[in-house]
Structures are given as structure tokens and as C-alpha cells.
Amino acid sequence: MEKIIQAVRGMSDCLPEECPLWRKVEDVIKNIIGTYGYSEVRIPIVERTHLFRRAIGEVTDVVEKEMYSFRDLNSENLTLRPEGTAGCVRAAIENSLLYNQEQRLWYIGPMFRYERPQKGRYRQFHQFGVEVFGLNGPNIDAELIMISAHIWRELGIDKHVRLEVNSIGSLEVRKKHRIALVSYFKRHVDMLDEDCKRRLHTNPLRIFDTKNTDVQKILGDAPCLSEYLDEGSKQHLIGLCKFLDAAGIAYTVNERLVRGLNYYNRTVFEWITDTLGSQGTLCGGGRYDNLVEQLGGKSTCAVGFAMGLERLILMLKKLELTQVCPSVDVYIVTIGEDSMVVSMQLAVQLRKELPALRIMNHFSGGSFKKQLKRADKVGATIALILGEEEIKKETVVVKDLINGAQNIYSQSEVAKYLAKLSR
Numbered sequence: 485m486e487k488i489i490q491a492v493r494g495m496s497d498c499l500p501e502e503c504p505l506w507r508k509v510e511d512v513i514k515n516i517i518g519t520y521g522y523s524e525v526r527i528p529i530v531e532r533t534h535l536f537r538r539a540i541g542e543v544t545d546v547v548e549k550e551m552y553s554f555r556d557l558n559s560e561n562l563t564l565r566p567e568g569t570a571g572c573v574r575a576a577i578e579n580s581l582l583y584n585q586e587q588r589l590w591y592i593g594p595m596f597r598y599e600r601p602q603k604g605r606y607r608q609f610h611q612f613g614v615e616v617f618g619l620n621g622p623n624i625d626a627e628l629i630m631i632s633a634h635i636w637r638e639l640g641i642d643k644h645v646r647l648e649v650n651s652i653g654s655l656e657v658r659k660k661h662r663i664a665l666v667s668y669f670k671r672h673v674d675m676l677d678e679d680c681k682r683r684l685h686t687n688p689l690r691i692f693d694t695k696n697t698d699v700q701k702i703l704g705d706a707p708c709l710s711e712y713l714d715e716g717s718k719q720h721l722i723g724l725c726k727f728l729d730a731a732g733i734a735y736t737v738n739e740r741l742v743r744g745l746n747y748y749n750r751t752v753f754e755w756i757t758d759t760l761g762s763q764g765t766l767c768g769g770g771r772y773d774n775l776v777e778q779l780g781g782k783s784t785c786a787v788g789f790a791m792g793l794e795r796l797i798l799m800l801k802k803l804e805l806t807q808v809c810p811s812v813d814v815y816i817v818t819i820g821e822d823s824m825v826v827s828m829q830l831a832v833q834l835r836k837e838l839p840a841l842r843i844m845n846h847f848s849g850g851s852f853k854k855q856l857k858r859a860d861k862v863g864a865t866i867a868l869i870l871g872e873e874e875i876k877k878e879t880v881v882v883k884d885l886i887n888g889a890q891n892i893y894s895q896s897e898v899a900k901y902l903a904k905l906s907r
Contacts, residue, residue, distance in 0.1 A: 494607030604763030810863020
């Protein structure tokens, strides 16, 4: 007998009992971003590999070790997108969305990275992302942080997250800092593990992300990027903090905060939680004012963020904030040979008159008791009962599954009763 085919490691099914919570989170996010006037964009899951190499950086962990890349039948090198910003920038350039105009865009969907699967970190994961083009002030940076804070409040997790912000300055600033950083770490090279030694010659800022406790001991005395910041970057950070203070959003300026992708400049920020252990970053973002030009467009300032939906779902489960609306409002119970046809006719009538009503017909037979158990299992609050007597009199029994009360209505008037309940 052939072995049962299983899902690819790190790529999980979302089962029916889990989907309502996913829909709740997605609906909250989409409703909130809509109130800020942002527009949805849908970008391909597959892009040319060269896009990510140019955008993210050849010597990042994502490009070096984590991308799902392949050669297609036309011998093109393609990659499953590991993040959304590069594809969104490519789409904006290709479709002339940026010339003399600003854009405020959002997207949601799966991303792919080859990593060691663990709770909160998967090979296929889902992100909600926001990208803004053509605005260069700290006010838009602050609005993106306000949007994410709005989402936390709506989901009920705002007391369990904290915000860290920083400025990583300009490219010129980072070059000066890099020289000082490399010099410092070379003096302590014996304390570095192999991964940090590799990063020393590729992206020394990433050494600050190490989980190695021995390496962490020497980080406190390493040259700090804030010592090299240009005046423009300093003022931008001060402006951002003023907007956050005015909005009542608490934050910490973490001078060691960096982001894992090479395209960032000036503002960077992360929302962090302690409820998920080591996978504590819920959302991260910042400015990337050079990326549009780097990918072939005209110089355009930009800022954005992305949040991981799997981690949001895990957090809601951990905090027991998983209550969702049931997927069914009304369950139609049938007794007798002729009742099935009538029940389906009734369902059609009710869907026409009450389009928002969620109705399920019982099709699998069984006793009256069994059918009511099924109604309860799917979360219905009302059962409509059709038996031989109701068929003859063209009536229907309406049973309230919460308090047990029941009444009889004509089949033509039951919609009016249900309409009152749904108000």
C-alpha cells in the first residue's frame, strides 16, 4: 500500500474549525485599513529571483539560505516571494503608479521561506503588509504605527505588546558605522561564533540579532549607530516621537534595533510581545527611501510594515481571545418524506428576502433529536422545523435554541420574524 501523502514540512492546512478565527483577524485588519483610505493591491506569489537579490541584498540570510527558488520551463530563475515589499515596489514601478503621485497600498497573502519550522515560524506563512510611496515626513511613519496600534486594540491584545523604534540613518551613515563596527568586532573575533564571523564580512549589523549569549556580552560596548546619525535622521526620529507622544502611543527608542533586510533607512520599528517566547516580533517595518530607484524607478521615498498572521492567531489562542461568530444562524430540520423539497424551497425564499442570513439545510437524515444536536454543533441559534403537519398547513415551527422557546408561523411570514431577530 502506498504511503499517505502528507503536507510539505512547515506548510500547514487551515482546517474548518480554525478558519473562523482567521477570517475574524483578516476582517478586523481589512476594516481598519479601509478607514484610513488605503487601497488594496494584489501581487504575484512568484517573481523573478533577481528582484529579491537586488531588493533584499545578496548577503542577507533570506537570499543566501531561505528562498524557494527554481528554474521554470523557459529557463527563467523564479522565486516564491519571501516578503511583499519588493513585489509591491516592482508592481508600482511597472504600472506607473508612482510618477508625480502618492500611493497608500495594502496587501495580504502567503509568503515562503525555507526555515526550521517551529511555533510562530513556518515555511509558508501569511502577512498583512502596508506600503506608502511619495511621502517623506515622520507623520506618515507615525500613521503606520497608529494603524498597527489600532489593530491591536480591536483584537484586544494592546496590553500585551510593546513598541520599539530607532533610526538607522542614511546609507552614508551606515558605511561609517560599519567601518567602526568591523574594527570593534575584529578586536573581539575570538568571542564570535561562526555565523557572526560570516556576518562580520557581509552584514555586521546583523550580529546584533544573535541569540548567542557569549556574543551578546560584547554587544553593549560596540559602536552605536546613534553616534553617527546625520542631523536629518535625528530630526526625523524626533518628529516621529512627537507624533507618537501626541497619539498616546507608548514606545522605547532601542538604539540596537535593526531590521533584517538591507533596504531600510531612517525609521525602523517593531511591535514585540512576551507571550510567544522567542518568536516575539508581531510586526515590523520602516522607511526604504532608496529601494524604488534601486529597482529601476525614479527616486521615490517610501515606508511600510508587515505583520505575521500566524503569530497573531497564536497570540489570540494563548490569551484565550478566540471567540468568533458562528458560521450558521438558522438550521432547517426536516421530518417526513416530503419535507426535504419544501425545506429547500423555504431556504431559497429566506435567502432572497434576508441575504445576510446564514442558513443550513439538514441533509443526512436521522431523528429530530439528532438534527437538533447537529444544529447546536454548527452554532445555529434558530431551528426551523418542517414535519408532515407543517407541510399540510404551510407553516413552520421556529425554535429558539438558546432559551428553548418555540412558535408557529406561516411559511410566507417566517422571514418577517427572523428579520426582527437579526436587528
